[in-house]
Amino acid sequence: MSVPHPHDVFVRDFLADLDQARAFFRLLLPPAFQTEFDLDTLAAEPTSLIDETLNELQSDLLFSLTTRSGEPRQLYLLFEHKSYLDPGLLAQLLGYLGRLYGKQRQRAPILPLVIYHGMARFTLLRRFGDEFALTTAQQELLRPYLPDFGYLLYDLGDWQPTAEPPLAIRVFLEALRGAASGDLERTRRLLELAARLFGERNGARIVHALLTYLFNVTPLPPDTVRGLLSHPRSELENAMLTAAQQLYERGHREGKIEGKIEGKIEGKIEGKIEGEVKLLRQLLEHKFGPLPKRIERLVASADEAALRTWSLRLLTATTLDEVFPKTPRRRPPTECRSPKTP
Secondary structure (H helix, E strand, C coil), rough: CCCHHHHHHHHHHHHCCCCHHHHHHHHHCCCCHHHHHHEEEEECCCCHHCCCCCCCCCCCCCEEECCCCCCCCCEEEEEECCCCCCCCCCHHHHHHHHHHHHHCCCCCCCEEEEEEECCCCCCCCEEHHCCCCCCHHHHHHHHHHCCCEEEEEEEEECCCCCCCHHHHHHHHHHHHHCCCCCCHHHHHHHHHHHHEEEEEECCHHHHHHHHHHHHHHHCCHHHHHHHHCCCCCHHHHHHHHHHHHHHHHHHHHHHHHCCCCCCCCCCCCCCCHHHHHHHHHHHHHHHHHCCCCHHHHHHHCCCCHHHHHHHHHHHHCCHHHCCCCCCCCCCCCCCCCCCCCC
């Protein structure tokens, strides 16, 4: 399995919350679409419908919602994001659309949406039919027999929402726009905006995901970013360092502390703190990909203090060794024997 890209992990994590996804699409979709389709009915669909080979951490997402009139009953939103100019975008979407329509028993329309947050100006074609280099006469002759479709494009380089986004959506969009830019002042503004998320629902989780994303994609030196976290005006350092603690308190509530012995090393973990272990493993896999067995066993058998320590290290770590530094094995002391007395 390939290691997921930080952009993909960040986008998927954010839109996995359906309330955030609804707010996001309310911002994106034109008013005419929202008049016809009910965003309150938005639901996530399994990505295996798009492609059975898709990694669950890739950002290709599929949502469904119902029409207000009832005919047709459903509309699907095929969401894709690009951080670079991908000349194969239309062919990729065509493949997804073909697989989705091929699995439908009853035809329902699929609307492709693309968010672009790359540094270069967006210059890709907007319709699949335009990719054919045909003369005017050939176009007239072949058009009825060639596939053609377009997509709704949101280029974050010049797109501005018509309404003020909720704070979480602002952080999400600003992160996609500027986290990889290396612009010091822009990064400072992003972190100060993110610090305001504490106290909101899922605020700590969003900030933790943002920091993981930022440290993965920014060209700024890690020490420079750490300096921004401790800026005295925003008190970011204290706020960010509490992110892991808040996440683990949530893990307590959701997963509960399991004291029973489940008796397995690779699957059943003895005496684990289930919610915390599961959360840390997910965050590690999101950032570094599949974990070595040694790390899985280490996390599974850890106590609460160790889990919290590793979570704090994860905020700024760029390798697994920085989260779990290896300690050299100590050689056993040489036994000293008293000289025999004659």
